[in-house]
Amino acid sequence: MELVIAIFIGLLYASGVYLLLRRSIVKLILGVFVISNATNLIIFLSGGITRSGVSFIGDEAEKASLETMTDPLPQALILTAIVIGLGIAAYILALKYKYFETTGTHDLDQLSKTDQK
Amino acid sequence: MRNIVLERIVSLFLYVMVGFALFLLFRGHNRPGGGFIAGIIAAAGFLLYGIVFGSEKVLEKIRVNPRYIMGSGLLIALLAALIPMMLGKPPLTGVWTSLAGIALGTPLLFDIGVFVLVVGMIVSIFTNIMDVLKWNS
Amino acid sequence: MEQLAIVLIGLIFLMGLMVPVLRPLLKNYTGRILALVPFALFGALTFLFFTLPDETARIVETGFGFLPEMQFSFRIDGLSLIFGMMVSGIGGLVLGYSSFYMAKYAGRTKFYFFLILFMGAMLGLVFADNLLALFIFWELTSITSFFLIGFDHDKDKPRQAALQALLITALGGLCLLFAVIMVGNIAGTFRLSELYAQGIHLGAHSHYQTVFLLIFVAIATKSAQFPFHFWLPGAMNAPTPISAYLHSATMVNAGIFLLLRLNPVMGGTIAWKGALILTGGITMFIGAFFSLGQKDLKRILAFTTISALGTMVMLIGMNTTASIKAALIFFIVHGLYKGGLFMVAGIIDKNTGTRDITRLSGLLKSMPVTSIAGILALLSMSGLPPMLGFIGKELIYDAKVQMPELSWLVVPLGVAANMMMVAISILVFYEIFIPRKNKPAIPLFHKEKELPGNFLVGPVVLALVGLGLGMVPGWLNNILSNAMFYVQSQAVDVHLALWHGFNQVLLLSIFTVAMGTIIFILRRPVGKLVGIIILWTDQYHLPEKFNNLISNYLNFAGKHTNRIQHGYHRYYLITFFMATLLLIVYQLLDAGGEWFHPAESSPVRMHVVLVLIISAMAVLFAVFSKSRLSAIVSMGVLGYGVAVLYMFYGAVDLAITQFLAETIIMVIFVMVIFYLPDFAVLSSKKSRIRDAIIALAVGAMMTMVVLKARFINMEEPISQFFAEKSFLEGHGRNIVNVILVDFRALDTLGEITVLALAAAGVFTLLRFNPIKKKSEK
Known part of the structure; x- marks a missing residue:
């Protein structure tokens, strides 16, 4: 299963990089989304997917063992990453809108000069 | 073209979503849930409401400028950092008291801060976008 | 009293910062009124001067600084008192003097602002007990002097001179920073008082050579030693009060001060002696030599300053009791006469409109007071009695004659340089002050009586102090013994006297004066000779070489920056991806080991695989889709697919968050994208194929990384x-x-x-x- 997910991640990265290298700024943003999802998956996979129990401590127990459940640490990391991804996505979208409104183009090659017309 | 049934359902749904979010928030320490999730759920409720009624109605509904909500969320979280300092412990140390058998502590306060901030952030973002890009008609 | 002195230094800084506010209030009296603070400081220091017992230093803690161990603390001992009195005393005179000199200039606020800050920085440097504080003040003097030298910033020459001075002294400043850090690391403290108290000497340490080299570059740049001497003549583009101040008591003397300060910690080694004597000797000689060929009064003075600095560096390098004493006295002598001479030059310039010695003449008759002040200073410069300069020169000869192994080198060099100093003094005296028949007296703009009285105060006071100290040098005994104690780290009794008796040194003096007179008589052939040599060295003209170096460097940097910073987003990314790819693939192959272990991996679940396949197809669809909306929807499919994956593997929280976040992003995305144009194929087919190859390579790399990562376990989770x-x-x-x-x-x-x-x-x-x-x- 790890092999399958690893290949899936590789595919996501390939698509993401290809999108990043497009000249259209919309595709660039899609690329950022894809890559951030792929990165979350890497973190998730690094905790190991051999155990699929939920990471809670049972009602009677006082402590849990990692033997039976998914590693909680990567989950905590990803959880914040997702929400931050949401904030960043909104920011990029606003930036893109502003950029298009100001320059009237969505071609990144036209952005190569910092001076405003 | 107004769709009365949709509007009714959506207004009702907003309360359901926010209520569910609060439920998840307070339960989050022991069961699935927590500040981030609850915040996103509540914000999704507002987003749905905004799509149907327009962003002005959302702002009317919450009465406060979402930026202030965001700021107060951050302040609440900071408070959770400061309370242990006043008790002479390192910042963000969990301080717990027990009230009628339920454990209450600064981590819970922190979680509430996160919740408030996430709601404020998403509401602020989408109301701004809807307003500036004229999605309100 | 010590606290008062330190408070006054702080007040000078404050005053400098307040100048923009104060000047409109004080109008034309700014310079004269502000001069009161340095004079007050001078008074406080004079009090300390007479009361400070031998072999003590007073440390003043200010209680603020960067870190607890690195507070600004100040030390008052003989050495810092001598320098501090010169800086504050001459500073006050210069301020009063500029009140008249600058009266018609625009930008006086700026002038006073930087001049006073410069004064404060120099005082801070002199009194600092902490090496880091010393470094900060050192840099402050470089920066403020940059603005002062470039005061006429609308002209090309001052700008270039200022830039040159800044670049060269900043180079030294960097070296000083490194040196200070190294000294601090080796000795374990940045405080001079602790360094002195513990008797630390770095001579035996393995890094001594490096530290010394850094310090050497720092002082050689600051004190205009060969081959960095060329910025100093350029710096005379500054208004005359600035030149007077830079040359006499501050800036270039900071290097001398630093050498004296560090002498107990680093001095006396072979490297120290060799480097300082050699550089000092060369500088002393070429400074005096080049001064003979100059026509501009200020330029002449600038070159004699270089010579004097060389003398001091050489004396410090010799590191005997006699030589250190001579260096200290010579610093005072030089400050007094050089400050006076520059001020005289400024007055003459203002009153005649020229500084060319071939055009000036007969000033003794028309401007007697100015001339007498100037002549007294010239006497001091040529080392004739009864001025303090005579004592200084006698001590220098004494030190050189006593120098054990090297007297055969230093004595002739010193005598030669002094001969030229005598000759140039007589030349200046003869050309500009003496009324002559074959050279018409230059007309004046104003009669001397009409000049504002205080204009003349500066040079006259300095000349009289030089004369007075020459008559009664005993006043300096106490403070010199104190300074000597902290420079030589041994108690030394100092007894100065004008008359030393008839001895070898006096003979040398007489010989020097005689030879100087002969050079003066032969001034025409000598002048020609120097002219030829100057012409010859002009092809190695250092200031120009330096400017070319800087501009070439800028061109080089500009060209190459444009190549790297081309502004095309894609190529930045491609560069980045290619570099990462190469490094990581190399690392992966280098690491070796197994990639995949079928027994360890979890069983393949067909429903998860199905979700992944659907997500993968959605992504591919998004990549090649031409429609914005369908691309966004397929993004959503990917997001939900990943959420489902989280769900299958037990991360419930994640799944919920991912679902909702993905939904919200999609809604916002649709809202914004509605206003943007549809996709268009912008890239050529060729570049698309290239991008696809890069993308696939990165994807493959990531797969490898993910697989490999499972077998690397660095820490217990x-x-x-x-x-x-x-x-x-x-x-x-x-x-x-x-x-x-x-x-x-x-x-x-x-x-x-x-x-x-x-x-x-x-x-x-x-x-x-x-x-x-x-x-x-």
Whole structure:
């Protein structure tokens, strides 16, 4: 299963990089989304997917063992990453809108000069 | 073209979503849930409401400028950092008291801060976008 | 009293910063009134001068600084008193003097601002007890002097001179910083008082050579030693009061001061002696030599300063009791006569409109007071009695004759340089002061009586002090013994006298004066010879070489920056990806080991694989789709697919968050994208194929990384700790949530701050419109 997910991640990265290298700024943003999802998956996979129990401590127990459940640490990391991804996505979208409104183009090659017309 | 049934359902749904979010928030320490999730759920409720009624109605509904909500969320979280300092412990140390058998502590306060901030952030973002890009008609 | 002195130094800084406010209030009296503070400081220092017992230093803690161990603390001992009195005394005179000299200049506020800050920086440098504080003040003098030298910033020459001075002294400043850090690391303290008290000497340390080299570059740049001497003549583009101050008591003398300060810690080694004597000797000689060929009075003075600095460096390098004493006295002598001469040059310039010695003449008759002050200073410069300069020169000869192994080298060099000093003094005296028949007296703009009285105070006071100290040198005994104690780290009794008896040294003096007179008589052939040599050296003209070096460097940097910073987003990314690819693939192949272990991996679940296949197809669809909306929807499919994957593997919280976040992003995305144009094929087929290859390579690399990562276990995972403590100490059964709000709450705090910033960013981007505002104006 790890092999399958690893290949899936590789595919996501390939698509993401290809999108990043497009000249259209919309595709660039899609690329950022894809890559951030792929990165979350890497973190998730690094905790190991051999155990699929939920990471809670049972009602009677006082402590849990990692033997039976998914590693909680990567989950905590990803959880914040997702929400931050949401904030960043909104920011990029606003930036893109502003950029298009100001320059009237969505071609990144036209952005190569910092001076405003 | 107004769709009365949709509007009714959506207004009702907003309360359901926010209520569910609060439920998840307070339960989050022991069961699935927590500040981030609850915040996103509540914000999704507002987003749905905004799509149907327009962003002005959302702002009317919450009465406060979402930026202030965001700021107060951050302040609440900071408070959770400061309370242990006043008790002479390192910042963000969990301080717990027990009230009628339920454990209450600064981590819970922190979680509430996160919740408030996430709601404020998403509401602020989408109301701004809807307003500036004229999605309100 | 010590505290008062330090407070006054602070007051000078404050006053400098307040100049923009004060000047409109004080109008034309600014210079004269502000001069009161340095004079007050001078008074306080004079009091200390007479009361400070031998072999003591007073340390003043200010209680503020960067860190507890690195506070600004000040030390008052003989050495800092001598320098501090010169800086404050001459500083006060220069301020009063500029009150008249600068009366018609624009930008006087700026002038006083930087001049006073410069004075404060120099005082701070002199009194600093902490090496780091010393470095900061050292840099401050470089920066403020940059503005002072470039005061006429609308002219090309002063600008270049200022830049040159800044670049060269900043080079030295950097070296000093490194040296100070190294000294601090080796000795374990940055405080001079501790260094002295512990008797630390770095001579035996393995890094001594490096530290010494750095210090040497620092002082050679600051004190205009060969081959860095060329910035000093350029610096005379500054207004004359600045030149007077830079040359006499500050800036270039900072290097001398530093050498004396560090002498107990680093001095006396072979490297120290060799380097300083050699450089000092060369500088002394070429400074005096080049001064003979100059026509501009200020340029002549600038070259004699170089010579004098060389003399001091050489004396310090010799590191005998006699030589250090001579160096200290010579610093005072030089400050007094050079300050006076520059001020005289400024007055003459103002009153005749020229500084060319071939055109000036007969000033003794028309401007007697100025001339007498100038002549007294010239006497001091040529080392004739009864001035303090005579004592200084006698001590220098004495030190050189006594120098054990090297007297055969230093004595002739010193005598030669002094001969030329005598000759140039007589030349200046003869050309500009003496009324002559075959050279018409130059007309004056004003009669001397009409000149504002205080204009003349500066040079006259300096000349009289030089004369007075020459008559009664005993006043300096005490303070010199104190200074000597901290320079030589041994108690020395100093007895100065004008008359030393008839001895070898006096003979040398007489010989020097005689030879100087002969050079003066032969001035025409000598002048020609020097002219030829100057012409010859002009092809190695250092200032120009230096400017070329700088401009070539800028060109080089500009060209190459444009190549790297081309502004095309794609190529930045391609560069980045290729570099990462090469490095990581190399590392992966280098690491070796197994890639995949079928027995260890979890069983393949067909329903998960199905979800993954659907997601993969959605992504591919998004990549090649021409429609915005369908691309966004397929993005959503990917997001939900990943959420389902989280769900299957037990991360419930993640799944919920991912579902909702993905939904919200999609809604916002649709809202924004509606206003943007549809996709268009912008790239050529060729570049698309290239990009696809890069993308596939990166994807393959990531797959390899993910597979490999499972077999690398650097540390015991911390998760077990979380699992055990979550309920017992965090009072929560949802471990993920406890990690977020308790164990790693600081991270979360940072993250929600980022979220708030993102929302603020969205708000400002959408609402704020700078272009519109500009056009409205």
